[in-house]
Amino acid sequence: MPANAPQLRTLLLTDLVDSMGLVERLGDGPASDLFRAHDRLVLQLQQQWRGRLIDRSDGLLLLFERPIDGLGFALDYVRGLADMGRSRGIALHARAGLHVGEVLTWRNSDEAVSIGAKPLEVEGLAKPIAARLMAMARPGQILLSAVAEPLAHRAARELGERGQHLAWKSWGNWRFKGVPEPQQIFEVGEPGIAPLRRPPDTPKAWRDIPLWRRPAALAAEAALLAGLAVGAWFVTRPEPAIAFNQRDWVVIGDLRNLTGQSALDDSLEQAFRISLEQSRYVNVLSDLKARDTLGRMQRPGDTVLDRAVASEIALRDGARAVILPTVAEVGGRVRVSAEVIDPHTQTTVYAESADGRGFESMLESIDRVTASLRGKLGETVKSIERDSTPLPAVTSKSLDALRAYALAQNALARFNYAEALQLFQRATQLDPQFALAWLGQVRVYYSQENAGRGEVPLRRAQALREHLPPREALYLDAWVSEFDTPAETATKWVELAALYPDYLPGRGNASTWLYKENRFKEALVHTQAAAIPQNPLQGQEFDSVGRAYLGLEQYAQAEAAFKRSFAMSGGGSMRRLVSTAAARRDFKAARAYERRLEADNPFVYIERTSLAIDQGRWQDAQRMARKAVDLAGNEGAASRYLTLPVAVADWMAGDVESARAHARSALExxxxxLRGYRGADSEEDAALALGAALALLRMGGGDTTDEVLGVLKERPALLDIPQIAELATITKAARNRLADRPDDAIALLSPLFDGNERYQAHVEMMESLSLSGRNDEALWHARWLQQHRGTAYVELECGHCLQALNVVDSDRAIRIEAALLEKQGKAAEAARKLEDFNRLWPVEIQPAHLRR
Known part of the structure; x- marks a missing residue:
C-alpha cells in the first residue's frame, strides 16, 4: 500500500542484552517462561505509555506520540527487566535508543501479512539514528538524541516524583555512519540503575574528536599552546554564554525609553512582547505573573522591572534569562536594542540592536532584534522564519492604538475588566483592522462569563484572522468552533496545546473541554502541564487538577490539589473539597468543609444540596436548593441550571408534584x-433540557423527549457534541425502558461505553439489564455506580445540574445491588447490602418510590 505523508514521531529501539546466552544458561523451559514474562511486561508498558509496537525480535521498535511517553516506557522497561532478572538470580539488561524525527509509514497487504510480513512498516532517517543510539548504549543505558532530550527533559515532571530524581548527562558530539552531521548524545536514567558512563565507540558510531585533540597532533600542539596561552588571555576574552534550552522561560523587563516620547513606553514594550511570543522555542513570562511575583516580593505592582528586579523575578519563577529592551534616538535614527541578562550574575550575555528612520520603523526594528535574540538563544533559522509574522501585519501601525492595547492588557492583568474592555474598544476605534484588540474584547467577555456579548468582537476578529500571530489565530479558531462547530472545540484546544505546549491558556482550555467530555485522564495531562510556577493562574489550574483526579476516583490526590488551589487562590475549590469528602462518604469532613462555604454564592448550594441528599436530609436539601435559586435571581443561565436540583430534592422529599413542576420549569x-439565543451557552441549555426530560421520565412526569429533540434537531451542531449526543441517547433509552422495552434501551446504550461515558449511562444500563433479567451484568453496573461517586459529584453538564440526581443514584445502587443479589439466591449478601442502604437512608425517611 502507498506510504502516508511523513509524520513526526518518537522512536524507541531496545535490545535485550545477550539473549542467546540467556537461553544457553537457563535452558529452553526456563528461558521460555522468562520470555513470556518479558512479553507481558512489554504489553503492560505499551498500554501504560500509549506505545505502538512495530517490530520485535531480540529487541523492540516502538512508536510514541510524545518523547516523554517513550522515555517512561524505557525507564520502566529497564527497571522491570532488572527486577525480573533479580527474582531469577540472573542479570537482565537492555540497551535503548530514543529519537524524534519524521518517519514514513505504510500498511502491508493482508496477503503479505498472512505470510509473515509486519502489518505496519516504518522507514525514514529517524529509524537508523535511533538504531545507532541503541547499538552504542551500554547494558541498562538509555541514550537520547539532541532532538528528543530537551522535549523529554522539559516534560519529566509528568513522571511524578521519579522525574525529579532522574540523572541527565551529555556525552558530547558523535559521528554516525551514513549521517553527515555530528549528533549530540545524552543519557538519562535512575541513579543506581543507569550506568551513567560514556558509551563506547562502535564501527557505526564514534566520538567526534576535533583534529587538535587527536593523539598524533597533541604533542606538536602542546608547545605552541603553552607559548600562546598567556598572550591569548590578554588579547581575547571568552564570550559570555547562558545555558538556555528549548521552551525555557524569559522575563521581559520594562522598556527603557530614551527618546523623550513617553507615549512609546507601553506601546513598544507590548510590541516587543508580541514579537517574541511568536516563538515556540522561547517562553515569555506573562506580565500578570511578573506583577504577581512582585507582590510576593512585597513590592508595589508598579515597580519598574529593571535589571535587578527582573533578575530576582526570573530566579523566583524559574526563568533562564532576562531581556531588557531599549529605544533611543542615535544620530537622527531610531535605535531599538535589547540585552539578554543572566539573572544569576545580572551580566549582559548578548546584545542586539537595529536602526531605522522615523518612529514608523520601530516595529520592523523590533522584529529584527527579537529574531536575532531568538537565534542567539539557540532557535534555528528555519524555526524563526516559520514562527514569525511581521509586527506591522499582526498589530497596528497606529502607535496610539497599540498603546491603548498595551494599557488594556495591563488592566486585564489587574482583573479590571471594565477598564480593559474600554481600552480594547478604544484600540479598535483607532484601528478597526487591529485583530488582537478585537480578540482582547472576546477575552474580557469570556472572563466575565458573558459569552453572548463576545460573539460580535469574535466575528470581527475572525474576519481579520490573517492579521493575527499564528498562535492567536489558533486560539481564535478554538473559540469560533464553540459557536459554529462545538463538537470540534476540544480537538481545537488540544491542537493548540500540542503546537504551543507552554501556552498556558491553550493548556488550560484543552483540559477544561476534555473534562467536559469525561476524558479525565487526558485532561489531567494538560492541566498538570499548566499548573506550573510560571502560570499566574496556577491556583486555578490546581483546581482543575483536583477535578480530574476526582473524576478518576483518586481522592487523596484530589483533596491535596484542591487544598493547594484554595491556599493559592481561594475560590471554588472549597466546594470541591465538600464533594471529595462526600464521595468517599467522609460526611464529617464534608460538613466541616461545608461550613467554610460562602453564604451568598448560589453555586455552592449545589454541593450543599447534594450533600444533604447523600445523608438523607431531605428538608435541608429542599431548603438549600431553593436558596440557590433565590440568590441567582430570575435572569441568566444560572437561574435555569439551578432549578433542576430543586426538582430532585423535592422528589426525594416525597413531594412528587412539586418535583415534576420544577423539572418541567427547568426544561421550558x-x-x-435554545429557541432564542444561539451562542456559546446553548450547549449547557441543551444538556439542561435533556437532563430535565430524563428527570421527568423517572418522576413519572410525562415523556418530553420528542419535544426536546425537536428543538435540538433545529440546531444539529449541538447534537454533534459528544456529551449532548450521549445525554440524548440516555434519555431515549430511559423512555424505552419505562415502556417495557429494555432490550431496545440496551441496544441504544451499549455503544456509549468507551471509558468516558456519562454517569447516567450506567444508571440506565443497570435498570435496563435488571428489567431484561440479565442480573449479573446489572450487578456490575450497580457496583460501578457505588465505586465512582467521584464522577457522580464532579461530572460537568449545565453547571452540575445533574449532580444531585447522580448522587441519588450512587446511593440507590446499593438498594438495587441488594435486590439483584436476592434474585441470585445470595440472601445473606443481599441482607447485608440492604442493611447498608437502610443505615444510610432509614426506611422511615425513604420516599414511596424508594420503598417500592
Whole structure:
C-alpha cells in the first residue's frame, strides 16, 4: 500500500542484552517462561505509555506520540527487566535508543501479512539514528538524541516524583555512519540503575574528536599552546554564554525609553512582547505573573522591572534569562536594542540592536532584534522564519492604538475588566483592522462569563484572522468552533496545546473541554502541564487538577490539589473539597468543609444540596436548593441550571408534584433559551433540557423527549457534541425502558461505553439489564455506580445540574445491588447490602418510590 505523508514521531529501539546466552544458561523451559514474562511486561508498558509496537525480535521498535511517553516506557522497561532478572538470580539488561524525527509509514497487504510480513512498516532517517543510539548504549543505558532530550527533559515532571530524581548527562558530539552531521548524545536514567558512563565507540558510531585533540597532533600542539596561552588571555576574552534550552522561560523587563516620547513606553514594550511570543522555542513570562511575583516580593505592582528586579523575578519563577529592551534616538535614527541578562550574575550575555528612520520603523526594528535574540538563544533559522509574522501585519501601525492595547492588557492583568474592555474598544476605534484588540474584547467577555456579548468582537476578529500571530489565530479558531462547530472545540484546544505546549491558556482550555467530555485522564495531562510556577493562574489550574483526579476516583490526590488551589487562590475549590469528602462518604469532613462555604454564592448550594441528599436530609436539601435559586435571581443561565436540583430534592422529599413542576420549569427555560439565543451557552441549555426530560421520565412526569429533540434537531451542531449526543441517547433509552422495552434501551446504550461515558449511562444500563433479567451484568453496573461517586459529584453538564440526581443514584445502587443479589439466591449478601442502604437512608425517611 502507498506510504502516508511523513509524520513526526518518537522512536524507541531496545535490545535485550545477550539473549542467546540467556537461553544457553537457563535452558529452553526456563528461558521460555522468562520470555513470556518479558512479553507481558512489554504489553503492560505499551498500554501504560500509549506505545505502538512495530517490530520485535531480540529487541523492540516502538512508536510514541510524545518523547516523554517513550522515555517512561524505557525507564520502566529497564527497571522491570532488572527486577525480573533479580527474582531469577540472573542479570537482565537492555540497551535503548530514543529519537524524534519524521518517519514514513505504510500498511502491508493482508496477503503479505498472512505470510509473515509486519502489518505496519516504518522507514525514514529517524529509524537508523535511533538504531545507532541503541547499538552504542551500554547494558541498562538509555541514550537520547539532541532532538528528543530537551522535549523529554522539559516534560519529566509528568513522571511524578521519579522525574525529579532522574540523572541527565551529555556525552558530547558523535559521528554516525551514513549521517553527515555530528549528533549530540545524552543519557538519562535512575541513579543506581543507569550506568551513567560514556558509551563506547562502535564501527557505526564514534566520538567526534576535533583534529587538535587527536593523539598524533597533541604533542606538536602542546608547545605552541603553552607559548600562546598567556598572550591569548590578554588579547581575547571568552564570550559570555547562558545555558538556555528549548521552551525555557524569559522575563521581559520594562522598556527603557530614551527618546523623550513617553507615549512609546507601553506601546513598544507590548510590541516587543508580541514579537517574541511568536516563538515556540522561547517562553515569555506573562506580565500578570511578573506583577504577581512582585507582590510576593512585597513590592508595589508598579515597580519598574529593571535589571535587578527582573533578575530576582526570573530566579523566583524559574526563568533562564532576562531581556531588557531599549529605544533611543542615535544620530537622527531610531535605535531599538535589547540585552539578554543572566539573572544569576545580572551580566549582559548578548546584545542586539537595529536602526531605522522615523518612529514608523520601530516595529520592523523590533522584529529584527527579537529574531536575532531568538537565534542567539539557540532557535534555528528555519524555526524563526516559520514562527514569525511581521509586527506591522499582526498589530497596528497606529502607535496610539497599540498603546491603548498595551494599557488594556495591563488592566486585564489587574482583573479590571471594565477598564480593559474600554481600552480594547478604544484600540479598535483607532484601528478597526487591529485583530488582537478585537480578540482582547472576546477575552474580557469570556472572563466575565458573558459569552453572548463576545460573539460580535469574535466575528470581527475572525474576519481579520490573517492579521493575527499564528498562535492567536489558533486560539481564535478554538473559540469560533464553540459557536459554529462545538463538537470540534476540544480537538481545537488540544491542537493548540500540542503546537504551543507552554501556552498556558491553550493548556488550560484543552483540559477544561476534555473534562467536559469525561476524558479525565487526558485532561489531567494538560492541566498538570499548566499548573506550573510560571502560570499566574496556577491556583486555578490546581483546581482543575483536583477535578480530574476526582473524576478518576483518586481522592487523596484530589483533596491535596484542591487544598493547594484554595491556599493559592481561594475560590471554588472549597466546594470541591465538600464533594471529595462526600464521595468517599467522609460526611464529617464534608460538613466541616461545608461550613467554610460562602453564604451568598448560589453555586455552592449545589454541593450543599447534594450533600444533604447523600445523608438523607431531605428538608435541608429542599431548603438549600431553593436558596440557590433565590440568590441567582430570575435572569441568566444560572437561574435555569439551578432549578433542576430543586426538582430532585423535592422528589426525594416525597413531594412528587412539586418535583415534576420544577423539572418541567427547568426544561421550558432551557428550550426557551435554545429557541432564542444561539451562542456559546446553548450547549449547557441543551444538556439542561435533556437532563430535565430524563428527570421527568423517572418522576413519572410525562415523556418530553420528542419535544426536546425537536428543538435540538433545529440546531444539529449541538447534537454533534459528544456529551449532548450521549445525554440524548440516555434519555431515549430511559423512555424505552419505562415502556417495557429494555432490550431496545440496551441496544441504544451499549455503544456509549468507551471509558468516558456519562454517569447516567450506567444508571440506565443497570435498570435496563435488571428489567431484561440479565442480573449479573446489572450487578456490575450497580457496583460501578457505588465505586465512582467521584464522577457522580464532579461530572460537568449545565453547571452540575445533574449532580444531585447522580448522587441519588450512587446511593440507590446499593438498594438495587441488594435486590439483584436476592434474585441470585445470595440472601445473606443481599441482607447485608440492604442493611447498608437502610443505615444510610432509614426506611422511615425513604420516599414511596424508594420503598417500592
Amino acid at each position: 427555560k432551557a428550550l426557551s433559551a
